Amino acid sequence: MIRRVIKHTDKKGLFKLIFNLIFKGMYSLYLYKKRVKKGQFFPAFHFISVTDDCNLHCQGCWAIGKKQKNRLEFDHLDSIIRESKAMGSYFFGILGGEPLLYPPLFDLFRKHSDCYFQLFTNGTLLTPDVAEKLRRCANVTPLISFEGDEQVADIRRGGVQIYQRTVTAVENASEAHLFTGVAISVCKSNIEMALSPEFIHSLIEKNVAYVWYYIFRPVGENPSPELALDQEEINRLRRFLVDARDKYDIAIIDAYWDEEGKGLCPAASGLSHHINAAGYIEPCPVIQFSTDQTGNKPLTEIYKSSRFLQNLRRDIPLQTSGCIIMEDPQWVAVQAEKQSAVDTSGRENEFERLKKMPPVPSHGSAELIPERNRIYRFAKKNAFFGLGAYG
Secondary structure, three states: OHHHHHHHOOHHHHHHHHHHHHHHHHHHHHHHHHHHHOOOOOOOEEEEEOEOOOOOOOOOOOOOOOOOOOEOOHHHHHHHHHHHHHOOOOEEEEEOOOHHHOOOHHHHHHHOOOOEEEEEEOOOOOOHHHHHHHHHHOOEEEEEEEOOOHHHHHHHHOOOOHHHHHHHHHHHHHHOOOOOEEEEEEOOOOHHHHOOHHHHHHHHHOOOOEEEEEEOOOOOOOOOHHHOOOHHHHHHHHHHHHHHOOOOOOEEEOOOEOOOOOEOOHHHHOOEEEEOOOOEEEOEOOEOEEOOEOOOOOHHHHHHHOHHHHHHHHHHHHHOOOOHHHHOHHHHHHHHHHOOOEEOOOOOOHHHHHHHOOOOOOHHHOOOOOOOOHHHHHHHHHHHHHHOOOO
16 A cells, blocks of 8 residues: 555655655644643644535535535634644644635645645545646645445435546546545445445545545534434444455544544544634534634633633543534533533524434444554554544
8 A cells, every 4th residue: 555655646745745744743743742741732633614615515514504604714724824833733634615615725735835734525626627736735635525326425415426526536636646535424325335345446446545434423404313323333334444454455544443442532632623614613523612713812822721622621531432412412512501602503503403413323332343453553542543633
């Protein structure tokens, strides 16, 4: 896999991958752990939704149905990046909506050439021209979302011919020699495709470097809880991930389990938090409550003083090692009310929605299956989870 990536990836992009992502990423984790030992807090990484605009209408998406769509002003976004770099953080996940609808996106990548960005995209706008721009920036890995085959994808994503458009996006990225990733949010309607050898081999043939598996979370305007995996399906996914890491010539990524197979909650770890398109700091993209908005005061002061984030990092592990909003949505709503958090969903009904939402299983109650592959065990223990904090 490493030989294939080195041979295929644009040489400038390969240098940025090694230096900006791996070397600086490890340094960010070192500084983060050093701060924690001193009783200080600032995330190692940020995930930022730059816009609420999107050209699709996906099931289980937290960004749709907003009464007013937001978009971060470039100067505001630039200040978040600069403040983070001052704390030794150089890795950012860029989300939406669809971030390719954010006009100054490439200005951001070019201005901060010393950083590395993971671009979460549905792929429908990733044309050959866009792929070439990403190649010239060299500090971006596109993470292109697959949500099912020809029949399933249009339903999952609320669009037309989504599967073929996604395949074309992957091909465009590959032809530009980008370090390309594919993501799939595993649910009942796509689990057979997601875990099939045919799907994995099709990605390898297109020189995809990594495939990132998420568990579908029923959130947003159209949460679709009927698509959530049951407990046996989650166990099946976990067994597949462990087996696949020894079978396929591609990196298999998840951010749900540690090297021993124990469940993890990125929001509770504090390695990363999410900044939405209105500038609110949320524990993660699917917990849409906040007491803190960027731009009002420095990030360092926000993280030092935010009782809401501090209490969630303390209390979530006492409830579950899985996804709290799946296993106990009512608890999330009650805690947010207690701490006078505001609804940052943009739909103005998140408190009521969570109080009525039925709980569904999450990765926290999966079988305890340790990683077998020594490389993955080492990486998860030392850095891998840090770079997958969004998951």
